[in-house]
Amino acid sequence: xxxxxxxxxxxxxxxxxxxxxxxxxxxxxxxxxxxxxxxxxxxxxxxxxxxxxxxxxxxxxxxxxxxxxxxxxxxxxxxxxxxxxxxxxxxxxxxxxxxxxxxxxxxxxxxxxxxxxxxxxxxxxxxxxxxxxxxxxxxxxxxxxxxxxxxxxxxxxxxxxxxxxxxxxxxxxxxxxxxxxxxxxxxxxxxxxxxxxxxxxxxxxxxxxxxxxxxxxxxxxxxxxxxxxxxxxxxxxxxxxxxxxxxxxxxxxxxxxxxxxxxxxxxxxxxxxxxxxxxxxxxxxxxxxxxxxxxxxxxxxxxxxxxxxxxxxxxxxxxxxxxxxxxxxxxxxxxxxxxxxxxxxxxxxxxxxxxxxxxxxxxxxxxxxxxxxxxxxxxxxxxxxxxxxxxxxxxxxxxxxxxxxxxxxxxxxxxxxxxxxxxxxxxxxxxxxxxxxxxxxxxxxxxxxxxxxxxxxxxxxxxxxxxxxxxxxxxxxxxxxxxxxxxxxxxxxxxxxxxxxxxxxxxxxxxxxxxxxxxxxxxxxxxxxxxxxxxxxxxxxxxxxxxxxxxxxxxxxxxxxxxxxxxxxxxxxxxxxxxxxxxxxxxxxxxxxxxxxxxxxxxxxxxxxxxxxxxxxxxxxxxxxxxxxxxxxxxxx
Ligand code: SF4
Numbered sequence: 001x002x003x004x005x006x007x008x009x010x011x012x013x014x015x016x017x018x019x020x021x022x023x024x025x026x027x028x029x030x031x032x033x034x035x036x037x038x039x040x041x042x043x044x045x046x047x048x049x050x051x052x053x054x055x056x057x058x059x060x061x062x063x064x065x066x067x068x069x070x071x072x073x074x075x076x077x078x079x080x081x082x083x084x085x086x087x088x089x090x091x092x093x094x095x096x097x098x099x100x101x102x103x104x105x106x107x108x109x110x111x112x113x114x115x116x117x118x119x120x121x122x123x124x125x126x127x128x129x130x131x132x133x134x135x136x137x138x139x140x141x142x143x144x145x146x147x148x149x150x151x152x153x154x155x156x157x158x159x160x161x162x163x164x165x166x167x168x169x170x171x172x173x174x175x176x177x178x179x180x181x182x183x184x185x186x187x188x189x190x191x192x193x194x195x196x197x198x199x200x201x202x203x204x205x206x207x208x209x210x211x212x213x214x215x216x217x218x219x220x221x222x223x224x225x226x227x228x229x230x231x232x233x234x235x236x237x238x239x240x241x242x243x244x245x246x247x248x249x250x251x252x253x254x255x256x257x258x259x260x261x262x263x264x265x266x267x268x269x270x271x272x273x274x275x276x277x278x279x280x281x282x283x284x285x286x287x288x289x290x291x292x293x294x295x296x297x298x299x300x301x302x303x304x305x306x307x308x309x310x311x312x313x314x315x316x317x318x319x320x321x322x323x324x325x326x327x328x329x330x331x332x333x334x335x336x337x338x339x340x341x342x343x344x345x346x347x348x349x350x351x352x353x354x355x356x357x358x359x360x361x362x363x364x365x366x367x368x369x370x371x372x373x374x375x376x377x378x379x380x381x382x383x384x385x386x387x388x389x390x391x392x393x394x395x396x397x398x399x400x401x402x403x404x405x406x407x408x409x410x411x412x413x414x415x416x417x418x419x420x421x422x423x424x425x426x427x428x429x430x431x432x433x434x435x436x437x438x439x440x441x442x443x444x445x446x447x448x449x450x451x452x453x454x455x456x457x458x459x460x461x462x463x464x465x466x467x468x469x470x471x472x473x474x475x476x477x478x479x480x481x482x483x484x485x486x487x488x489x490x491x492x493x494x495x496x497x498x499x500x501x502x503x504x505x506x507x508x509x510x511x512x513x514x515x516x517x518x519x520x521x522x523x524x525x526x527x528x529x530x531x532x533x534x535x536x537x538x539x540x541x542x543x544x545x546x547x548x549x550x551x552x553x554x555x556x557x558x559x560x561x562x563x564x565x566x567x568x569x570x571x572x573x574x575x576x577x578x579x580x581x582x583x584x585x586x587x588x589x590x591x592x593x594x595x596x597x598x599x600x601x602x603x604x605x606x607x608x609x610x611x612x613x614x615x616x617x618x619x620x621x622x623x624x625x626x627x628x629x630x631x632x633x634x635x636x637x
Contacts, residue, residue: 053426071233160197219250260287294374384413455485467514
């Protein structure tokens with residue numbers, strides 16, 4: 001880490017940094033207020049939540065005080081896009097304006113090539129390793145050239161980071177040269193620990209002033225009791241609206257038949273003799289049994305072990321099989337290089353089976369995935385206690401988002417007096433630049449012909465806008481149905497999610513002003529299209545969670561009679577605000593957000609949703625909206 005810089009007022013430092021931007025030195029009062037509040041929180045050791053609307057320039061508002069702190073600051077983001085923006089654009093700008101600021105990007109272990117795995121791969125040979133992994137035949141043959149490239153990469157790379165591969169490889173090939181945290185025995189038990197790429201990245205991060213990570217790595221740090229990140233003086237969390245969900249995943253457990261298969265196959269090659277090898281087979285069989293039991297249940301079903309006898313029996317068999325295998329693995333000679341990795345994978349699986357068997361009333365047990373590859377999941381209903389202890393108790397935490405969910409403090413485990421809140425608004429004039437349109441005559445969504453009416457409405461809006469549309473849907477089924485119908489009613493190119501990679505679709509959409517992108521909620525976040533390529537966002541319905549979502553259902557039960565307003569509405573409001581936020585990305589953007597769900601105009605709870613949105617002009621008048629869109633299209637042509 002660099003020595004603490006001579007402290008200069010954060011406002012002056014921010015001016016220095018922004019001076020090098022195009023339109024240099026433009027004063028943004030919201031950005032300045034945010035930077036001062038972040039500095040105060042970091043220096044005076046308190047937590048802060050900042051709502052910073054689009055256009056604030058919030059990343060520089062937290063990076064500048066972080067770089068000046070003189071202690072390492074961890075900056076965690078939800079999306080890869082933002083992580084890349086910080087690492088490749090914002091932090092180099094801060095570093096060059098403020099002098100020496102050491103920056104590190106730290107990723108999860110699966111992003112780095114594992115030298116122990118490549119050593120095992122080379123020692124056993126590709127064919128034997130592929131056969132062991134169940135990849136013999138043509139599929140295995142196709143992997144060979146990729147594995148050869150990965151071995152060459154291991155010899156030439158300084159980082160081992162998958163993102164630095166000169167030529168991309170399939171996920172399957174990468175999985176044969178990487179390990180998850182649960183398989184890795186750790187630096188001191190691994191024969192390759194001294195040369196490990198992950199460990200080198202961690203050592204570099206330990207020297208940095210600003211360490212950029214994603215929320216999943218922060219979750220892994222908390223789940224491991226603080227074993228993943230180097231010591232730090234503060235944490236900044238951007239896209240904090242994702243924090244609760246990511247922590248729920250990170251602090252939970254997931255078990256699949258495939259996990260048992262992998263443990264069995266990598267152990268079998270290490271064990272000598274029929275009886276020890278039979279223990280590996282028993283683990284694979286126990287995993288298959290678990291998979292078959294889970295296939296008897298529906299995707300998304302919540303389970304209670306006391307009522308699911310077959311599942312309880314399956315887990316007991318998994319437990320016994322893993323214990324038997326571990327007993328054999330522990331007999332391996334100490335100099336068996338692959339031993340520690342096999343022991344670690346089996347031990348973590350045994351721990352997870354234990355957690356699933358001992359699920360408490362504060363956790364939900366549920367089934368996910370297709371019938372052929374079901375997962376058994378355990379998720380905490382409430383992550384507040386874990387965050388309070390592992391995150392908020394350790395250092396000041398600054399949290400920010402363009403849309404901070406209602407009541408987030410309580411759900412994260414913060415008392416009101418423990419955290420300061422600030423809303424710096426947005427520099428954009430939403431009333432002048434945009435209209436929020438809610439048609440009120442589309443009729444009941446469950447009535448016959450409803451889908452046809454929705455498609456007609458979307459088509460009329462697209463035709464008025466001259467394409468330039470992002471059509472967002474709350475389900476894949478609704479997306480496909482609308483895309484088929486709209487395709488017959490418009491002449492503009494439709495880019496439909498699933499037809500190509502998301503990245504290719506977004507690039508096409510950005511490059512073709514008359515194109516329309518049809519996407520589901522997965523693409524709502526982080527899409528940043530400025531200028532004439534986007535002047536219309538349609539949202540097919542309010543994004544309420546499914547009634548049968550097991551985790552939401554558990555949270556609703558816990559919240560009691562007020563569950564709709566305290567669980568469902570804040571969640572829908574945040575998602576809706578994220579979708580609406582795709583429209584106006586610069587001071588010159590103009591356009592319409594059409595929410596094709598009249599509950600936003602009529603329902604008693606509508607104000608809770610509207611309050612989460614920017615202050616746009618509101619309209620239920622189709623003619624007014626069509627004419628506004630035509631005017632924007634005419635200006636763009
Ligand atoms: S410590 Fe060993 S097993 Fe773990 S990631 Fe590094 S090289 Fe792989």
